[in-house]
Amino acid sequence: MIDNDVIKYVDFFRKLIDKSSSFGFKESEVFFEDEYSSGIQVLHGEVSSYESSKVNGISFRGKVDEQMGYAHSESFTDDAIDFLLEKALANSKILEPEQPERIATPASNYPSANNYNPKLSELSFSDFESIVLNIEKSLLAYDSRIKGVDHLSIGYGDSSCIIINSKGLDCRSRSNMVSVYAGVRAADNDVTKTGYALWIGRDLDTFDPEAFVKEAANDCLSKLGAVSVKSGKYDVVLAPRAATDLLASFAGIFSADAIQKGFSMLGGKVSQRIASEAVTIVDEGICSLAYISNSFDSEGVPTQSKHIIRNGVLESVLHNMQSAEKDCVQSSGNGFRGGYKSPISIWPTNFYIKPGAIDDEVLMGSVNSGIYITDLSGLHAGTNAISGDFSLLCEGFRIESGKITFPVDQITVAGNFYNVMENIAWVGNRLHFDPPSSSGSMGSPALMLPQMPIAGEG
Amino acid sequence: MLSQLTIERILCAALLYAGDFAEIYIESTRSNSLSAINRRIENVSSGIDFGVGIRVMDGVRSVYVYANSTDENVLIKMAKDASASLHSNKCSVAVPLSAIRQYSTSAPVFLPDSRPDALKADLLRQACDIASQYDARITQTGAGYSDLSRDIIIANSEGLYVSDHRVRTRFSVEAVATKGNEKQTGRHSPGAGKGLEFIDEMDLNFLATDAARMAVTMIEAKPCPSGRYPVVIGNAFGGVIFHEACGHALEATSVGIDASVFAGKVGEKIASDCVTAVDDPTMLYEWGSYSIDDEGVEPIANTLIDNGILKSYMIDRLGSRRMNMASTGSGRRQNYRYCPTSRMSNTFIAAGKETPEQIISDTEYGIYASSMGGGSVDPATGEFNFSVNEAYLIQGGKVTIPLRGATLIGKGDDVLMTIDRVADDLKLAQGVCGSISGHVPASIGQPTIRVSQMTVGGVDA
Numbered sequence: 080m081i082d083n084d085v086i087k088y089v090d091f092f093r094k095l096i097d098k099s100s101s102f103g104f105k106e107s108e109v110f111f112e113d114e115y116s117s118g119i120q121v122l123h124g125e126v127s128s129y130e131s132s133k134v135n136g137i138s139f140r141g142k143v144d145e146q147m148g149y150a151h152s153e154s155f156t157d158d159a160i161d162f163l164l165e166k167a168l169a170n171s172k173i174l175e176p177e178q179p180e181r182i183a184t185p186a187s188n189y190p191s192a193n194n195y196n197p198k199l200s201e202l203s204f205s206d207f208e209s210i211v212l213n214i215e216k217s218l219l220a221y222d223s224r225i226k227g228v229d230h231l232s233i234g235y236g237d238s239s240c241i242i243i244n245s246k247g248l249d250c251r252s253r254s255n256m257v258s259v260y261a262g263v264r265a266a267d268n269d270v271t272k273t274g275y276a277l278w279i280g281r282d283l284d285t286f287d288p289e290a291f292v293k294e295a296a297n298d299c300l301s302k303l304g305a306v307s308v309k310s311g312k313y314d315v316v317l318a319p320r321a322a323t324d325l326l327a328s329f330a331g332i333f334s335a336d337a338i339q340k341g342f343s344m345l346g347g348k349v350s351q352r353i354a355s356e357a358v359t360i361v362d363e364g365i366c367s368l369a370y371i372s373n374s375f376d377s378e379g380v381p382t383q384s385k386h387i388i389r390n391g392v393l394e395s396v397l398h399n400m401q402s403a404e405k406d407c408v409q410s411s412g413n414g415f416r417g418g419y420k421s422p423i424s425i426w427p428t429n430f431y432i433k434p435g436a437i438d439d440e441v442l443m444g445s446v447n448s449g450i451y452i453t454d455l456s457g458l459h460a461g462t463n464a465i466s467g468d469f470s471l472l473c474e475g476f477r478i479e480s481g482k483i484t485f486p487v488d489q490i491t492v493a494g495n496f497y498n499v500m501e502n503i504a505w506v507g508n509r510l511h512f513d514p515p516s517s518s519g520s521m522g523s524p525a526l527m528l529p530q531m532p533i534a535g536e537g
Numbered sequence: 538m539l540s541q542l543t544i545e546r547i548l549c550a551a552l553l554y555a556g557d558f559a560e561i562y563i564e565s566t567r568s569n570s571l572s573a574i575n576r577r578i579e580n581v582s583s584g585i586d587f588g589v590g591i592r593v594m595d596g597v598r599s600v601y602v603y604a605n606s607t608d609e610n611v612l613i614k615m616a617k618d619a620s621a622s623l624h625s626n627k628c629s630v631a632v633p634l635s636a637i638r639q640y641s642t643s644a645p646v647f648l649p650d651s652r653p654d655a656l657k658a659d660l661l662r663q664a665c666d667i668a669s670q671y672d673a674r675i676t677q678t679g680a681g682y683s684d685l686s687r688d689i690i691i692a693n694s695e696g697l698y699v700s701d702h703r704v705r706t707r708f709s710v711e712a713v714a715t716k717g718n719e720k721q722t723g724r725h726s727p728g729a730g731k732g733l734e735f736i737d738e739m740d741l742n743f744l745a746t747d748a749a750r751m752a753v754t755m756i757e758a759k760p761c762p763s764g765r766y767p768v769v770i771g772n773a774f775g776g777v778i779f780h781e782a783c784g785h786a787l788e789a790t791s792v793g794i795d796a797s798v799f800a801g802k803v804g805e806k807i808a809s810d811c812v813t814a815v816d817d818p819t820m821l822y823e824w825g826s827y828s829i830d831d832e833g834v835e836p837i838a839n840t841l842i843d844n845g846i847l848k849s850y851m852i853d854r855l856g857s858r859r860m861n862m863a864s865t866g867s868g869r870r871q872n873y874r875y876c877p878t879s880r881m882s883n884t885f886i887a888a889g890k891e892t893p894e895q896i897i898s899d900t901e902y903g904i905y906a907s908s909m910g911g912g913s914v915d916p917a918t919g920e921f922n923f924s925v926n927e928a929y930l931i932q933g934g935k936v937t938i939p940l941r942g943a944t945l946i947g948k949g950d951d952v953l954m955t956i957d958r959v960a961d962d963l964k965l966a967q968g969v970c971g972s973i974s975g976h977v978p979a980s981i982g983q984p985t986i987r988v989s990q991m992t993v994g995g996v997d998a
Contacts, residue, residue, distance in 0.1 A: 151582065
């Protein structure tokens with residue numbers, strides 16, 4: 080499955096690992112990523128930009144005297160071998176982790192994942208052009224209030240990962256994907272609003288341009304005429320997309336490393352109730368509901384499917400090999416890297432709140448006076464992952480007598496994630512998944528948070 | 538790196554089928570980073586990045602291709618493919634390159650690799666120690682060091698052939714205070730376009746102590762009230778308000794396609810009279826400075842707003858074509874993986890004449906946001922949000938109790954008009970700014986200012 084022009088690098092990895100013993104390394108590992116991508120952007124009825132790339136890089140890590148050293152390179156020359164070994168050796172002398180790091184022995188079994196569709200790799204720029212040019216036309220014709228499609232793009236990515244170590248481990252994976260994004264701007268009575276739609280998939284036959292155009296247009300148009308509301312406490316329903324954003328900002332608290340270092344307040348909480356009974360969270364390496372499945376993590380450990388929270392009770396946390404050894408347990412297969420430039424960290428695979436059984440519309444009907452929040456902004460700044468506090472700009476709709484009445488903007492919602500988990504009154508039945516990133520893929524249904532402080536007018 | 542002959546061949550190939558402009562950007566970067574948690578060195582890494590980006594333009598259409606290959610045949614094929622994908626009949630020819638002009642944004646006294654990493658590790662431990670000894674409520678500490686040494690070559694079909702050497706160093710210290718179930722953090726992360734002399738010059742004791750002070754102050758703080766109040770915003774990081782709310786909307790990226798609230802408003806009044814704002818990449822050794830931008834253009838100290846009147850935008854090559862205005866030398870990119878676009882460098886509100894004390898004593902009731910966190914903005918609507926790391930209540934012209942959990946929201950065009958006071962204590966702070974051409978080092982700044990009315994989001998509704 081892995082391309083021949085990628086496999087040719089394996090010789091370089093073997094040479095590097097072989098030479099590492101002469102530098103004193105007792106164990107060593109190579110982590111390699113290769114990515115091909117191409118895409119186009121459309122603006123004002125023509126393709127405004129094309130982009131295409133082929134890049135790769137390698138991380139070497141090796142152990143001398145129980146100490147691990149790291150170095151990375153985007154160059155694959157003989158000089159690079161010496162650079163990697165010299166730097167990793169020097170770095171190993173400074174590193175002083177509380178718990179020594181280890182290199183994985185190969186597992187007997189890895190779950191199987193299929194993330195590659197060979198048909199996708201045959202698509203050309205001209206296939207892409209017709210799709211997005213038509214989307215722009217349809218969006219501009221959709222409603223006279225739509226003034227521009229400022230960002231419209233389609234992109235293809237094909238990435239491979241290889242991990243080889245001195246203990247005989249050899250893990251390889253490949254995935255590809257197409258994404259379509261449209262950012263729309265609409266104006267009415269001198270007020271401008273923006274909205275977007277994003278589609279990700281591995282089979283373009285399942286892409287429905289009409290539904291996509293409708294989603295992007297409505298995301299924007301429905302916000303026109305928005306007003307602020309009076310400051311006070313409101314029942315808040317977080318739409319699936321907004322709920323996922325909030326979960327993603329705080330998923331780090333479930334990392335064993337964060338718990339061990341005191342950066343999460345979940346220490347000693349396993350088997351205890353930390354959320355309302357409506358909340359069940361799972362982390363699934365292989366997940367048919369999400370965009371990508373992983374059969375192994377960045378240490379070469381097989382991924383698992385596990386409950387993190389079951390009916391409000393914390394059942395397990397996420398481990399890599401290092402944190403697991405400290406807690407005298409097995410790694411949960413969550414030792415991921417943000418890429419070859421990053422050290423091993425702990426990230427979820429497909430991490431999501433399980434949807435409930437009752438329709439969102441039925442549940443919404445029970446909200447007497449509240450706010451339906453569709454978008455949360457500034458999550459990188461307005462959330463404190465350590466304290467759990469958040470205070471965020473949001474947009475959405477007023478809910479009155481169980482019905483959505485008018486759009487709302489220029490308000491903030493504030494709270495604390497730990498308290499929010501305890502107070503979730505119900506979860507919806509429609510699950511949203513965020514696109515995968517180096518920090519895992521998150522998903523959530525709608526969440527109802529009673530009596531949240533909203534700041535708006537006066 | 539590549540020879541002049543190879544570069545000329547690539548530029549010719551890039552214009553073979555179509556295009557009126559071709560450019561090549563070659564980058565080689567060495568970097569080191571160390572981080573400590575609770576005085577233990579947890580991460581150390583070093584790396585070499587190398588890559589080449591080739592851009593072909595045809596009017597306002599462009600192709601960008603990149604790879605980390607030094608193979609001439611691979612790069613020439615990429616350049617030809619790029620040219621072919623433009624589907625245009627217009628062809629042009631590359632002008633032979635002039636002699637290379639070598640710039641040096643940084644003139645490091647001590648190169649990053651000139652001292653053993655063990656000394657840098659000692660500094661991190663010291664920072665952790667100072668912060669944790671500040672107060673018994675400090676339960677966790679962290680510190681980080683990173684450096685980058687980058688060499689770039691830029692050549693284009695107009696004959697431009699330049700190189701630049703850039704060195705940047707950054708240090709960070711963080712303290713976490715705990716009380717019962719609650720945690721609050723304080724942090725400083727200064728940086729400069731300098732070598733190791735930067736860490737020699739910085740005041741480690743102040744940085745670590747102040748991070749701890751902030752965390753301890755905030756752990757005792759009351760929840761911030763929400764509503765609309767006058768807000769006094771402190772200097773340095775307070776400049777994030779201008780960066781997010783106005784700076785991004787003055788970049789050609791959004792102005793050039795009419796997707797900015799400030800498009801077409803040069804010469805108009807967009808801010809109150811007391812506001813003058815500047816983007817200045819020419820400041821010596823500042824974090825966001827450069828001698829040439831990532832398109833090879835020498836930048837200017839660019840006055841954006843002069844006493845309330847919009848004077849200029851930040852413009853790159855593509856923006857210059859779209860807007861029919863000259864480049865201001867604002868084309869920037871994170872690295873070879875990004876096509877350059879218009880970005881901020883060191884962007885700040887200029888100093889006024891009052892003192893911060895006068896402004897506070899003239900405020901009967903309001904919020905004093907003495908230290909700002911990050912934020913974001915939608916340039917099309919001007920809607921912004923940013924978090925406050927350290928805030929206080931102002932009562933009867935005096936700063937009283939500390940407040941936490943505050944967020945400031947509003948619209949960029951509104952807030953510029955409602956800045957009613959500007960003090961004389963201009964100071965810059967260093968950060969990393971993310972946009973479509975990746976994350977670039979950027980300094981922000983301002984003196985203490987007052988916004989007459991702003992929506993404050995807090996926990997205490």
